[in-house]
Structures are given as C-alpha cells and as structure tokens.
Amino acid sequence: MTSTAKTISISLSLPTTHHRSSLSKLESLPDFYLRFRNQNPKLTRLGLSVTSPNNRIRTLSTIRASTASVMEASSKEKALPQIVEVDLGNRSYPIYIGSGLLDQPELLQRHVHGKRVLVVTNSTVAPLYLDKVVDALTRGNPNVTVDSVILPDGEKYKNMETLMKVFDKAIESRLDRRCTFVALGGGVIGDMCGFAAASFLRGVNFIQIPTTVMAQVDSSVGGKTGINHPLGKNLIGAFYQPQCVLIDTGTLNTLPDRELASGLAEVIKYGLIRDAVFFEWQEKNMTALIARDPSAMAYAIKRSCENKAEVVSLDEKESGLRATLNLGHTFGHAIETGFGYGVWLHGEAVAAGTVMAVDMSYRLGWIDDQLVKRIHNILQQAKLPTAPPDTMTVEMFKSVMAVDKKVADGLLRLILLKGPLGNCVFTGDYDRKALDDTLRAFCKS
Numbered sequence: 124m125t126s127t128a129k130t131i132s133i134s135l136s137l138p139t140t141h142h143r144s145s146l147s148k149l150e151s152l153p154d155f156y157l158r159f160r161n162q163n164p165k166l167t168r169l170g171l172s173v174t175s176p177n178n179r180i181r182t183l184s185t186i187r188a189s190t191a192s193v194m195e196a197s198s199k200e201k202a203l204p205q206i207v208e209v210d211l212g213n214r215s216y217p218i219y220i221g222s223g224l225l226d227q228p229e230l231l232q233r234h235v236h237g238k239r240v241l242v243v244t245n246s247t248v249a250p251l252y253l254d255k256v257v258d259a260l261t262r263g264n265p266n267v268t269v270d271s272v273i274l275p276d277g278e279k280y281k282n283m284e285t286l287m288k289v290f291d292k293a294i295e296s297r298l299d300r301r302c303t304f305v306a307l308g309g310g311v312i313g314d315m316c317g318f319a320a321a322s323f324l325r326g327v328n329f330i331q332i333p334t335t336v337m338a339q340v341d342s343s344v345g346g347k348t349g350i351n352h353p354l355g356k357n358l359i360g361a362f363y364q365p366q367c368v369l370i371d372t373g374t375l376n377t378l379p380d381r382e383l384a385s386g387l388a389e390v391i392k393y394g395l396i397r398d399a400v401f402f403e404w405q406e407k408n409m410t411a412l413i414a415r416d417p418s419a420m421a422y423a424i425k426r427s428c429e430n431k432a433e434v435v436s437l438d439e440k441e442s443g444l445r446a447t448l449n450l451g452h453t454f455g456h457a458i459e460t461g462f463g464y465g466v467w468l469h470g471e472a473v474a475a476g477t478v479m480a481v482d483m484s485y486r487l488g489w490i491d492d493q494l495v496k497r498i499h500n501i502l503q504q505a506k507l508p509t510a511p512p513d514t515m516t517v518e519m520f521k522s523v524m525a526v527d528k529k530v531a532d533g534l535l536r537l538i539l540l541k542g543p544l545g546n547c548v549f550t551g552d553y554d555r556k557a558l559d560d561t562l563r564a565f566c567k568s
Contacts, residue, residue, distance in 0.1 A: 201226070201227055202222060202223065203221070204219040204230065205219075205221060206220070207220065207425065207429055207432050208432065209432045209436060210436040211439060214364050216364060216365060216366055216367050217367050218367070218368040218370065218428050218432065219367065219368070219369045220424060220425055220428065221370075222372045222417075223371065223373055224369055224370070224371040224373075225255050225256060225332075225369075225371045225373075225374075226259070227259075228258070228262045228263065228264070230259075231260055231305075231332075231367075231369060232267075234328075234367045235303045235328075235330075236303065237299070237301025237302050237328075238266050238267055238268060238301070239268055239298050239299065239301070240260055240267060240268070240302065240303050241270050241289075241296065241298060241302060241303075241305070242260075242269060242270070242271040242272075242304075242307055243271075243272055243305065243308075243312060243319065244271065244273055244274070244307040245275065245311070245312055246273055246274070246276050247276040247308075248308045248309075248312070248334055249307075251334075251374075251377055252307060252334065253273075256305065256307055256332060260305070270292065272288060274312065274315070276311075277311070278351070278464040278468075278469065279463070280311070281351045281464065282350055282351055282352075283350060285315065285350075286315055286350055289304075289315065289316065289323075290319060290322075290323060293323050298323070298327075299324070300324045300326075300327055301327075303328045303366070304316050304317075304323070304328070304330070305330045305332060306329060306330070306331050306333075306365075307332045308332075308335075308338070309335035309382070310333075310341075310342035310343075310469065313333060313338050313342055313348075314342065314347070314348050314357070314360070315348075316329060316331075316348075317329055317331070317348030318349050318361060321348055321363035330365055330366050330367055331343040331365045331367070331368040332368075332370075333368065333370060334374040334377075335378055335385075335386055336378065336385070336387060336390070336420075336424075337382070337385055337386035337388075337389060337469060337470055338386075339370045339386070339424050339427075339428075340389050340390055340393075340423070340424055340427035340431070341386075341389040341427065341448075343365075343368045343370075344368055344428055344431045344432060344435065345364075345431060345432075345439075345445075346363050346364035346435070346439065347360065348360050348362070349361065351460075354460070354523075355456070355460055355523060355527070356456040356464070357528070358526070362439065362440050364439075370424060372417075372420065376415075381468065382468065383413070383415070384470065384506045384507055385468040385469060385470030385471055385507075387412060387413075387423075387470065388470035388471070388473045388474040388502075388505070388507055389427065391405060391501055391505065392450050393426070393427050393430040395450060395498065395540060395544070395545070396448070396450050396538070396546075396547040397430060397434075397447070397545055398426070398430055398545060399543070399544040399545030401426055402501075403544075405423070406497070406500075409505055410504070412505075431448070434447070434448060444549075446536070446538060447538050447547050447549050450540075450547060451474070451476035451478075451479070451480050451538075452473055453476065453480075453524055453529060453535070453537055454475070454480060454524075455469070455473040455475065455476030456476075456527065457476075457515075457519065457523035457527075458472040458475060458512065458515060459472045460523045461520070461523055462511075462514065467512070471507060471508050472511075474505075474507035474508055474509065475507075475510055476511075477498070478498070478499065478510065479561055479562075480537065480539055481495055481540060482495070482561045482565070483553075483557050483558060483560075483561040486560055486561060487539070487541075487554060487557050489539065489540060489541040489542065490540045494540070494544060497544075511565055513567060515565075516567070516568045517559075517563060517568065520566065521562070531551070534551040535551065536551040537549075537550070537551075537553065539553065
C-alpha cells in the first residue's frame, strides 16, 4: 500500500476469505484509489467465508454458475434457487435467486421468527403479487397472521408522510418486537420498509422481495434504507440488514420496459468500477437483456448480486470501498432532486450522471477516449439517457451536490474512473476546474 497525496492505492484480488484486520485499517482512511483485478464471471462461489465464534473458518457451499435455467422453470416444477451469501458474521443472510420462488413457501417461512407479519407494498405491485406473498407466508403455517399496508407508487412518495403510514398500520395492528416486515416492490418500497423496520420498536426483522431490476441487482442488497428530503435524496435513513432477499425473477415479466432499462444502469456500473469481464459480457449481451432473455437476465442479476455482496461484506457502512458503488450517483442524485423526484427514474439519472463522471475522468486524463465511447455505446444500447435534462443548471448541480452524503469536512468526494476498464477512484483529490468544465459542458447555464 503506497500513499500519494490524499489518495490511497489498493490492489484487491477478492479471495475466498477476507481479513477483517485489513478492513479496520481501511475504515480510517478518507479517500481510496481502488484497483480491482478483473474477475472471472464463471466463478462458482456463492458467498464469502464466515468466521465462526470459535474463530474457525467455514466455507460456504458452492455451485456452478450456470444460470440458463433460473428463469425457465415451469410453474409446476420447483427449481432450486441459486444462493448468494452476504457475509456479515452473525448477521449474514442469503439472497435467493430463481424463477417461481414465491411458490416455494419454505424459503420465506424459515426467516419469519414470530407470528405476525406486515407486508409493505404499493398500489402497482399489490394487485399483482400481494396475494401470492400472503399465501407463501401462511401456507401450511396457520399460526402466522399477515397484515398489509399499500402505499402510493413512485419516488415522489418516498418521504416522511408516506413512511408514517407504515408506522400507523404497525401500531394499529399491535405488532410487537417479534414481528417481521416484508418489503414487496421496487427500490422505494424496499428503502422505506427497511427504514420502518429499523425504527419501529427500535428494530424488528424484515425481508426483501424486490420486483424490479433496480431493486434485484442493487438496492435490496446491503441494508441501505431511508427516505428523501426536499433538499436531497436518501439523506434520512439507516444501515439495517434484512433476514434474507428473495428474488423471484418471474416478477420481471410484469415490469415496464422503462423500469427494466433503468435497472440496467446499475448492472453496467458493476462492470465499470470492478468487473471488466462482466462489462465485456454486457457489451455482447445487452440486446438479450433488453429483450428479457431469461438466461442473460438471470446471469446479470446473479453476477450483480455477487459483486454487491462482496463489497458490502468488506465495507458495510460505506467508510470507503462501498462508496465506489455510487459511480454516477452524485451527479444523478442532483438530477433527481433538482428535476423533481420521480420525473426521471433513478437509473435514468444515474446513467446521465455516469456519463458526466466519465467526462470528468477523461478531462483529468485518467481514462482514454476509447473507454468513453464504449460507455456511451452501452448506455445507448440499454436505451438510457446520456445527458441530464436541459433544465438542469450548473448552480442546481452545485447546490445539491454540496449536501451529498459523500461530502467530508466540506470537501466533495467523487467516484471517478481511472486506468483500464474495471478500475475507479473515490477521492476528493482532483482538479476542481475539471468538475466545473464538465458541469458547463452538460448545462446551458
């Protein structure tokens, strides 16, 4: 490990076991220069090693990463789910991935410890999947009682007023600390339900059942929960891990095309920041992903979850490494806040924000023009925007970015690309002129 100015150079090969002592040293550092060696997408590891209380290491089970059948199982068959483990010691949990998993009640029931369950969903998802989830929670399990609360759908409702509806229902239903909250929906529902679970009675169990690509590949994994504030996105929340994440890939059959494309922005992100081989696979398979090819979609979800799980296991509360998962998000959150929550989908804003981060990286001389072109091409293939709305101004960007969660001691730290594909930096050590030039290049005023 060598130090240069405010930026630290780290080389991680992501072995099957991770040393917590190394993490404790990283947590004290303000900025990170992160270099990841390209990972083989055919890795068979489901999760990471876990240290038991007696300090012996146990290795999680492995399977072959053949994903062709994940979404193809017939409704009459019970295909075994693929499992990605999020290694957080005694708070570790599984991510179940497969088609028809909502028809396998044992998967959910094993993570419900009390007799009361509250399903939090929205007005779009409830007519499609609420009855199925209630059945999965209660089939052959008559001791469990399920209540539900149906919230309005959309990012603009991710606020304190809507969150109170969850607390109202929980209190009216006289739920206790043994209850379990279940998030059924996309990223907004998952974030709000998780925050409610973290806060109600100072913490109750919760389960994630994501139904959008965005939630399945990113927001449901890792325990980030919260709500928006009029002055900034996700500024109020908590880190709070679920008991499990159940990804029934069949729920994507009802997902609108625009929502599907939005989720692909996060898939692309993993390839750019840490998994070059995955990015190259995406370049060859983006048409299949847009067409909802079952094999391609299943592989993209699983590989994304593996990437997210590995990062979360090393840096749960975003002291440095985990921040790299926010490539394009600082610019993107400014678009969402300035343009109005819900006008652009999260992935759309992140895609435009990624292009801006890439432009700045190029202006700094950290990446070449060929990589810039490849990123533009894949985002266009995914039918995602490559520039912010015309109404965004330089001042709008700066005012929102000033309260971004990655600001430290008044210094705005950004995730930028540096070096070959699959490498990134999280740093405040950059030429401020490059940021100003990028903002002016994408804004009319």
